[in-house]
Amino acid sequence: MQKKITAFLFLLLILAACKPAQKNTAAPAINAYNYSGVKKVVAENGAVVSAHPLASKVGVEILKMGGNAVDAAIATQLALAVVYPNAGNLGGGGFMVARLSNGETVALDYREKAPGQAHRDMYVETDGKANTDKSQLGHLSSGVPGTVSGLFASHKYGKLAFEKLIQPAIELAEKGFTISASEARSLNYLQNDLKKYNTVTPVFVKNTPWKQGDTLLQTDLANTLKRMQQKGAAGFYEGETARLIVEEMKRGNGIISLEDLKNYQAKFRTPHSFLYKGYKIVSMPMPSSGGVLIHQMMKMIEERNIAAMGFHSLQAVQLMTEVERRAFADRGEYMGDADHYKVPVDMLTNEVYLQERMKNYDPAKATPSVMVQPGTVLRTESEETTHLSVIDKEGNAVAVTTTLNNSYGSRTVVGGAGFFMNDEMDDFSIKPGVPNMYGAIGGEANAIKPGKRMLSSMTPTLVLKDDKPYIVVGTPGGTTIPTQIFQTLVNILEFNMSAEEAVYKPKFHHQWLPDEIMIEKGFPLAVKEALQKMGYSFSKERSGIGRTEIIMVLPNGKFEAVADNRGDDAAEGW
Ligand code: DON
Secondary structure, three states: OHHHHHHHHHHHHHHHHOOHHHOOOOOOOOOOOOOOOEOEEEEOOEEEEEOOHHHHHHHHHHHHOOOOHHHHHHHHHHHHHHHOOOOOOOEOEEEEEEEOOOOOEEEEEEOOEOOOOOOOOOOEOOOOOEOHHHHHOOHHHOOEOOHHHHHHHHHHHOOOOHHHHHHHHHHHHHHOEEOOHHHHHHHHHHHHHHHHOOOOOOOOOOOOOOOOOOEEOOHHHHHHHHHHHHHOOHHHHOHHHHHHHHHHHHHOOOOOOHHHHHHOOOEEEOOEEEEEOOEEEEEOOOOEOHHHHHHHHHHHHHOOOHHHHOOOOHHHHHHHHHHHHHHHHHHHHHOOOOOOOOOOHHHHOOHHHHHHHOOOOOOOOOOOHHHOOOOOOOOOOOOOOEEEEEEEOOOOEEEEEEEOOOOOOOOOEOOOOOOEEOOHHHHOEOOOOOOOOOOOOOOHHHEOOOOOEOOEOOOOEEEEEOOEEEEEEEOOOOOHHHHHHHHHHHHHHOOOOOHHHHHHOOOEEOOOOOOOEEEEOOOOHHHHHHHHHOOOOEOOOEOOOOOOEEEEEOOOOOEEEEOOOOOOOEEEEO
């Protein structure tokens, strides 16, 4: 009998050892074939807002399982890499700005880097012309991806095992999910590029048009995610996935090498923080221009009583346009990866310097951009995207903006690995004075150099009130990102708007060059006409600028999470 029991126990032990799948990686139950999303929730325990209802649901399920806001942000990003291939990604990069429950604020940089074989003039042809096709599409447009390194680096602040955080994404990729009307539209729009820039036909190619309700299955992507589940970051940057990336590069004349992948490291940086009328604004430092730009813009308006001018009044719009112009003039000249170029951040945000920048400001007329050159800075010893906002009841607040650059990045899917590569190289200044796809120009500060990170506009931002989370905000939109964050913050802090109003109201944008104001549908016509009389030019009206995801902490301590109404974005809470 004794022997039999011992043998039985032994058998049980063996069975347990043979079943690693029992590691409790069960994904939360979410119906990926029948789901909907809401634009606004008010919740007590935590909230997630992202570009896709399924990704927001995954994030909240992770909170319910005992994860904190960092865990939820990781799981939401991984889910977005599956359900929102336009911008959610493994093959891109991003930034995280967080305030942790212990009061610490952190910024994590997982921006892509120029590959080791990149060089300054790699997109300049023999006739001296810059070739933006090559910097924007196909294999050569990709920087070394940073997202996976960032996800694992941020996990040191999480509470749940990474295996659990990635499980929902694996299931969404493996079992599929139904796509929305706008997803079907954008996949159909993409078909020609997919055929042109791929060496292996990806799952996104379809002979008959995609339609709402179709199921998207991504087996290769599921396997890539499983390698990350089993091997951590090395499951992406080394071994099978790295080999697939490098083989893809070789087939399409790309230059990312095994060494580039192995060497990629996300970096913790000191957030760019400043005070505005008693609020502490915490944002992203270089290689994002975002934190410095919102700092400059907010300080240039701080003493001018913009609240009294009124929202969308001629005076307020004109003042904000002029400060946007001045901040962006500095961006092109001085900003880039501070690991490679001395960015004079202190001078650019010095209050006397900013007053000086406003000396030629005239409230009665436009200051043409030719008259607003980059400021004179004393050089001392001392440089389609998606956003998600998450908060939990422990006091953690996380803002993440992540990107492939434009929609679906380089349009190249890594053969056998199932994910899009970025086209982030275009965010470098590929030739001095040549605009990138957002019209931004640059020079030395943002020139291409191996291992350097390209300048970004992504601005994940937190506002702290009495040192506690008050606002978590961010948006995609290229160079319009910092101006939208600026306007959303001014809408709330100066014009007393609710989160919903602050996000949904039409935005405008000026970036120094081109010297024109971009406006969104719904911007008041009378203000536009009055500005034209003052000497302002306007570009073609845009149907939507960005997709802002915001969480605000209400006076009663509840979380109000609002998803932008410019897309399928959705808020979830519990
Ligand atoms: O990092 C940047 O500034 C750009 N690559 C962001 C691109 C973007 O926001 C595209 N989305 N609309």
